[in-house]
Amino acid sequence: MIWDLHCHLNGVEGRTPDEKIVRMLEYADRMNVGKLVFYMGWPFLADPSPDELRSQNDQVLQAISHWSDRALGFAYVSARYVDESLAEIERCITNGPMVGIKLWIAAKCADEQIDPIIKRCSELKVAIFQHTWIKATGNEPGESSPDDLIRLATRHPGVPLICGHTGGDWEKGIRIVRPFEQISVDTGGFDPTSGMVEMAVRELGADRVIYGSDVSGRSFGSQLAKVQGALIPDDAKRKILGGNLKRMLTPILKAKGVSV
Amino acid sequence: MSAPVTDQLSDDERIIDTNVYLSRWPFRRLAYDETSKLVERLKSSGISQAWAGSFDGLLHKDVGGVNLRLYEECKTLGEGLLRPVGSINPALPDWQEDVRRCAEDYQMHAIRLHPGYHGYLLSDPRFEQLLDQALHYRLIVQIAVRMEDVRTQHPLMRIPDVDVSPLTGLLVPRPDQLVMLLNSQQVVRASLLGAMAALPGVYVDMAMQEGMGGLSSLLKEFPQDRIVFGSYAPFFILESSLLKLQESEIGNQISHAIRYENANRLNAGRP
Numbered sequence: 001m002i003w004d005l006h007c008h009l010n011g012v013e014g015r016t017p018d019e020k021i022v023r024m025l026e027y028a029d030r031m032n033v034g035k036l037v038f039y040m041g042w043p044f045l046a047d048p049s050p051d052e053l054r055s056q057n058d059q060v061l062q063a064i065s066h067w068s069d070r071a072l073g074f075a076y077v078s079a080r081y082v083d084e085s086l087a088e089i090e091r092c093i094t095n096g097p098m099v100g101i102k103l104w105i106a107a108k109c110a111d112e113q114i115d116p117i118i119k120r121c122s123e124l125k126v127a128i129f130q131h132t133w134i135k136a137t138g139n140e141p142g143e144s145s146p147d148d149l150i151r152l153a154t155r156h157p158g159v160p161l162i163c164g165h166t167g168g169d170w171e172k173g174i175r176i177v178r179p180f181e182q183i184s185v186d187t188g189g190f191d192p193t194s195g196m197v198e199m200a201v202r203e204l205g206a207d208r209v210i211y212g213s214d215v216s217g218r219s220f221g222s223q224l225a226k227v228q229g230a231l232i233p234d235d236a237k238r239k240i241l242g243g244n245l246k247r248m249l250t251p252i253l254k255a256k257g258v259s260v
Numbered sequence: 261m262s263a264p265v266t267d268q269l270s271d272d273e274r275i276i277d278t279n280v281y282l283s284r285w286p287f288r289r290l291a292y293d294e295t296s297k298l299v300e301r302l303k304s305s306g307i308s309q310a311w312a313g314s315f316d317g318l319l320h321k322d323v324g325g326v327n328l329r330l331y332e333e334c335k336t337l338g339e340g341l342l343r344p345v346g347s348i349n350p351a352l353p354d355w356q357e358d359v360r361r362c363a364e365d366y367q368m369h370a371i372r373l374h375p376g377y378h379g380y381l382l383s384d385p386r387f388e389q390l391l392d393q394a395l396h397y398r399l400i401v402q403i404a405v406r407m408e409d410v411r412t413q414h415p416l417m418r419i420p421d422v423d424v425s426p427l428t429g430l431l432v433p434r435p436d437q438l439v440m441l442l443n444s445q446q447v448v449r450a451s452l453l454g455a456m457a458a459l460p461g462v463y464v465d466m467a468m469q470e471g472m473g474g475l476s477s478l479l480k481e482f483p484q485d486r487i488v489f490g491s492y493a494p495f496f497i498l499e500s501s502l503l504k505l506q507e508s509e510i511g512n513q514i515s516h517a518i519r520y521e522n523a524n525r526l527n528a529g530r531p
């Protein structure tokens with residue numbers, strides 16, 4: 001079964017979370033994507049206030065509420081609001097159905113202010129997804145690069161981290177995270193350029209590569225193509241398209257009593 | 261299970277790929293950047309015809325040599341599938357001779373422009389001159405709006421996207437000129453896309469169409485009879501455009517038009 005690490009409700013037809021997720025699952029069905037991980041609501045907010053974090057997480061909680069067999073959620077948190085983010089982790093993960101956190105571009109993850117969030121997630125065995133990009137055009141002020149992520153990894157040895165978008169400029173991103181076994185890369189959210197998955201598998205091993213699409217901004221098709229069209233063995237494709245994410249989420253799903 | 265053989269495909273299953281490149285991308289080796297491997301790969305996915313430009317056309321100054329090699333490569337290794345699309349760089353001396361060779365010597369049906377890499381705007385008088393020469397020879401003019409996400413470019417090779425807005429003023433008085441925008445969707449959007457939709461001679465390929473169900477979205481903004489299949493292989497993975505066709509619920513008729521019929525109509529009366 002294909003698991004998609006990286007899905008957003010933003011930009012999807014429908015007025016409510018329930019309408020939007022139904023629309024997304026129709027597309028997922030057509031592309032044989034079985035499980036989808038959702039985070040952040042709509043509209044996209046680069047630097048959300050604590051109230052906005054809560055309402056965005058509420059949108060995702062509502063969307064996934066009727067689809068426990070198909071949909072998982074990561075809580076949107078921000079290193080700019082550590083106490084409130086810790087409270088969201090308790091609300092959405094410890095006492096709710098979510099299984100990971102999403103960190104976007106409010107603050108760079110190299111900055112130590114984020115550490116209590118990472119520490120708590122590590123205790124709970126929660127997946128940690130950090131957006132990263134290396135933009136020739138310049139990053140946003142709070143936008144992390146893979147270099148920021150390895151500084152975080154150095155402070156939290158052994159804690160699994162996901163390098164969102166493989167840094168976008170993947171030939172650099174892969175090299176930056178290569179020495180850090182705890183870091184996996186997300187294949188979603190950049191053009192379906194030939195060779196990305198092959199290089200990631202060669203340099204990191206297939207166990208550290210996770211398929212994500214970044215729908216609805218991206219197409220399932222263009223993003224699946226990176227893996228399905230890659231010149232790698234079938235068992236590597238299976239790991240990337242689901243096996244690795246399933247393995248990463250199994251401890252927390254089991255702790256929640258969800259059969260995997 | 262064996263791969264489908266292109267010769268045995270019915271019209272309904274054939275695909276014309278209007279956006280393919282031969283030779284080497286300057287910054288990376290690509291899995292299918294050897295012509296015979298690319299041809300094999302295209303055939304195995306039901307591509308029955310591919311309009312092939314050359315990556316050499318981006319940076320080489322001897323464009324005459326680039327186009328001669330492309331023509332010979334398509335003839336010797338193309339297996340009747342590759343149709344050469346010559347590169348023209350109107351910033352080079354005597355570029356008009358390159359257009360003449362493409363049309364007269366090589367009997368090409370189209371030429372391909374990379375204005376971002378050649379440092380001119382579409383408002384440049386040389387572009388207007390080029391359109392007139394293309395019209396004279398009935399050449400389709402393909403414009404590569406971008407080749408790569410500007411965010412991932414080599415720091416010393418920051419190539420701007422092409423601003424296509426001057427096309428309105430140029431094509432209204434030239435209603436018979438056909439212009440095909442390749443790799444346009446991340447750049448040509450909203451009202452600018454609407455302006456292009458209003459020009460009956462403008463076609464777009466779909467290689468850089470993104471978004472969940474992206475083709476359905478494009479069809480809301482651009483006429484279905486002027487959208488053509490393009491993969492941008494081998495820079496993009498061929499599966500991308502194929503899977504995007506599967507993703508959008510567009511029906512067999514529109515899908516066939518995009519995959520085959522719209523581009524095939526452009527072939528009529530051309531070599």
Ligand SMILES: [Zn+2]
Nearest residue numbers: 006008189214
């Ligand atoms: Zn995203």
